[in-house]
Amino acid sequence: MEQGVPDIDKFYSEREGKAKINFDATIGHEYLRAAVVTGAEPREDANGDSAHRALTTEEIEKLRNLIERGLHRGALGVGILMAYTPGATPYEILEMFRAAGQFKGAPVHLHVRNLEDDQLWLETDEAVADSLVSGAPVQIVHANSSYQEDFPKLVAIIDAAVRRGVDVSTEAYPYSASMTGIESAPQGWEKWPDAKFHDMIWAATGEPMTRESFVEHRKTGGLIIIPHKNLTENVLLTIIANPRTMIASDGILKNGIGHPRVAGTYSRVLGHYVREQKALTLMDALRKMTLMPAQRLEARAPSMKNKGRIGVGRDADITIFNPDTIIDCATYEEPSKPPKGIEYVLVNGVSVVRAGKLVDNSYPGIGVRATVN
Numbered sequence: 442m443e444q445g446v447p448d449i450d451k452f453y454s455e456r457e458g459k460a461k462i463n464f465d466a467t468i469g470h471e472y473l474r475a476a477v478v479t480g481a482e483p484r485e486d487a488n489g490d491s492a493h494r495a496l497t498t499e500e501i502e503k504l505r506n507l508i509e510r511g512l513h514r515g516a517l518g519v520g521i522l523m524a525y526t527p528g529a530t531p532y533e534i535l536e537m538f539r540a541a542g543q544f545k546g547a548p549v550h551l552h553v554r555n556l557e558d559d560q561l562w563l564e565t566d567e568a569v570a571d572s573l574v575s576g577a578p579v580q581i582v583h584a585n586s587s588y589q590e591d592f593p594k595l596v597a598i599i600d601a602a603v604r605r606g607v608d609v610s611t612e613a614y615p616y617s618a619s620m621t622g623i624e625s626a627p628q629g630w631e632k633w634p635d636a637k638f639h640d641m642i643w644a645a646t647g648e649p650m651t652r653e654s655f656v657e658h659r660k661t662g663g664l665i666i667i668p669h670k671n672l673t674e675n676v677l678l679t680i681i682a683n684p685r686t687m688i689a690s691d692g693i694l695k696n697g698i699g700h701p702r703v704a705g706t707y708s709r710v711l712g713h714y715v716r717e718q719k720a721l722t723l724m725d726a727l728r729k730m731t732l733m734p735a736q737r738l739e740a741r742a743p744s745m746k747n748k749g750r751i752g753v754g755r756d757a758d759i760t761i762f763n764p765d766t767i768i769d770c771a772t773y774e775e776p777s778k779p780p781k782g783i784e785y786v787l788v789n790g791v792s793v794v795r796a797g798k799l800v801d802n803s804y805p806g807i808g809v810r811a812t813v814n
Contacts (some may be wrong), residue, residue, distance in 0.1 A: 445469025546740025
């Protein structure tokens with residue numbers, strides 16, 4: 442949700458009749474920003490130098506208009522990748538919040554910059570202030586990789602904001618390594634020490650990176666996995682169990698290459714953190730995966746009021762699993778390996794998983810969309 446898409450109509454039309462699960466999208470700040478800078482049409486492979494320069498006042502106004510157009514076309518919110526647009530100024534980000542604030546319930550899904558950046562806490566405070574000023578809810582994504590052992594400080598900020606009526610929330614995935622595109626490395630990466638490259642893994646092969654291989658792979662692009670040494674099991678347990686934390690996979694899979702969180706996030710929480718670690722109850726875990734995300738979106742998309750909960754008149758999708766056996770099987774070497782213990786999945790009343798196997802030619806997923814104007 443924090444990345445969004447450049448063209449809302451295209452996103453939904455391309456998936457009609459082709460999706461196993463329901464789908465939705467935000468309008469993507471990064472893509473539209475690149476379009477404003479370059480003058481080209483917004484596209485999903487947008488990146489490069491345009492992300493590093495500040496926009497003029499006129500460009501910010503044009504960008505805001507494009508964001509609002511996406512919201513008029515039914516985007517559920519605004520996706521902002523501050524970590525990938527270092528040139529974005531506080532004023533630019535505030536204007537994106539103000540755009541979202543014009544549409545009832547439209548949240549801003551925000552990816553703050555790197556934990557190594559001294560600006561992290563300033564950006565976190567600005568996100569809360571922007572939400573207060575604009576009236577747009579804010580979802581701060583990836584509490585595990587963005588905040589790591591400093592997660593309690595984030596919770597303290599969220600708690601204080603919520604007490605004052607600001608709508609702030611967060612989410613995490615249950616892994617101690619993150620993943621990103623190698624082409625998104627910040628300016629100045631050439632000055633990194635050799636050890637920093639060695640800590641990274643080339644997702645396609647599982648091999649540790651070197652300075653030389655990093656330079657070579659940047660020519661064609663691809664995915665890198667970044668282990669976080671400070672994100673210990675105890676830190677992860679604290680983050681996953683906290684009542685403020687939703688569970689989200691941040692799934693990216695390209696031709697079978699990616700991160701195990703794509704296939705393993707929810708089964709790992711249920712198997713490892715609920716059953717094995719007893720870090721949280723089964724019902725609390727399910728609430729984090731279903732009800733909390735639905736409630737985050739229901740003010741913008743009223744159909745979400747019937748999701749994430751089972752009851753008369755509701756149309757929640759249903760996953761039938763064995764709590765005694767469910768566990769993730771995906772690894773960094775086999776990121777798409779399916780979990781154990783999930784027997785059936787029903788989407789809009791139609792089976793997409795039956796007896797633990799994907800059902801062929803079953804595409805009942807529909808688009809979850811705000812009102813289109």
